[in-house]
Amino acid sequence: MRQEDHKPVTANPWSALRQFTDARIALGRAGVSTPTQAHLDFQLAHAQARDAVHLALDAAPLARTLDAVFPEAAAPSLVLHSAAENRRTYLQRPDLGRRLDAASRAQLEAYGAHSAQRPYDLALVVVDGLSALAIEKNAAPFLACLRTHLAAESWSLAPLCVVQQGRVAVGDEVGQLLGAKAVVVLIGERPGLSSPDSMGLYLTWMPRVGLTDASRNCISNVRPAGLAYEDAAAKLHYLLGQSKQRGLSGVELKDETVKPSGLTGQRAGNFLLPPD
Numbered sequence: 001m002r003q004e005d006h007k008p009v010t011a012n013p014w015s016a017l018r019q020f021t022d023a024r025i026a027l028g029r030a031g032v033s034t035p036t037q038a039h040l041d042f043q044l045a046h047a048q049a050r051d052a053v054h055l056a057l058d059a060a061p062l063a064r065t066l067d068a069v070f071p072e073a074a075a076p077s078l079v080l081h082s083a084a085e086n087r088r089t090y091l092q093r094p095d096l097g098r099r100l101d102a103a104s105r106a107q108l109e110a111y112g113a114h115s116a117q118r119p120y121d122l123a124l125v126v127v128d129g130l131s132a133l134a135i136e137k138n139a140a141p142f143l144a145c146l147r148t149h150l151a152a153e154s155w156s157l158a159p160l161c162v163v164q165q166g167r168v169a170v171g172d173e174v175g176q177l178l179g180a181k182a183v184v185v186l187i188g189e190r191p192g193l194s195s196p197d198s199m200g201l202y203l204t205w206m207p208r209v210g211l212t213d214a215s216r217n218c219i220s221n222v223r224p225a226g227l228a229y230e231d232a233a234a235k236l237h238y239l240l241g242q243s244k245q246r247g248l249s250g251v252e253l254k255d256e257t258v259k260p261s262g263l264t265g266q267r268a269g270n271f272l273l274p275p276d
Contacts, residue, residue: 049191057132097167123180131188175207205249
């Protein structure tokens with residue numbers, strides 16, 4: 001009998017690749033089964049993802065934090081709510097998460113009337129989405145980075161809005177009611193088994209109810225273990241500038257902040273096929 005047959009876990013030859021990804025690869029095996037530690041790690045990650053979906057956003061303290069980050073906004077941050085009255089309804093009725101409730105609409109209409117003569121350039125909308133954890137951890141530090149990019153330019157900011165039980169499209173209604181030329185939605189993304197705290201950014205030019213994802217630009221996986229705050233802020237700042245200059249967003253607006261890795265006449269290699 002070979003010596004390795006006595007080992008409880010048989011190693012996987014791809015183990016060296018695990019340093020490059022959080023994906024569950026090269027876990028090894030115990031007989032024909034997953035090793036116990038890998039199985040327990042999976043259960044923990046699944047529990048963390050479920051908890052992130054059901055965690056309630058503590059909106060009032062977050063709004064106060066955002067006021068400190070963006071003191072130049074037109075008014076203190078507004079706490080709003082979607083038409084989904086609770087988390088259960090939110091998960092079962094995505095359509096209700098895309099619209100505001102009556103009280104929130106009435107609250108925004110007053111600001112929209114005020115901006116009719118001079119529309120806001122930008123509305124920032126922070127939404128719990130499917131991970132309030134992502135918003136609580138990432139929204140304020142990301143916005144602090146974004147503020148440094150916007151500080152040297154003349155962007156008039158609408159009151160920041162915090163929306164509970166919201167989906168991405170709720171930002172269109174917020175932006176429309178505020179009379180903003182552009183809206184950026186910060187939202188908790190659907191938790192993965194290695195990323196329960198991932199935040200997404202969605203930019204829309206001339207937001208209005210009824211737009212589809214084709215009208216939005218998305219920057220995903222904003223978090224310390226994903227796309228760094230400064231990198232995400234630089235990308236968003238570039239897209240905002242282009243959107244303002246060209247009067248569009250979505251599929252017509254491309255992110256050209258990263259140059260192609262460019263093949264200089266040679267085929268790029270990977271871990272399976274070496275370069276020529």
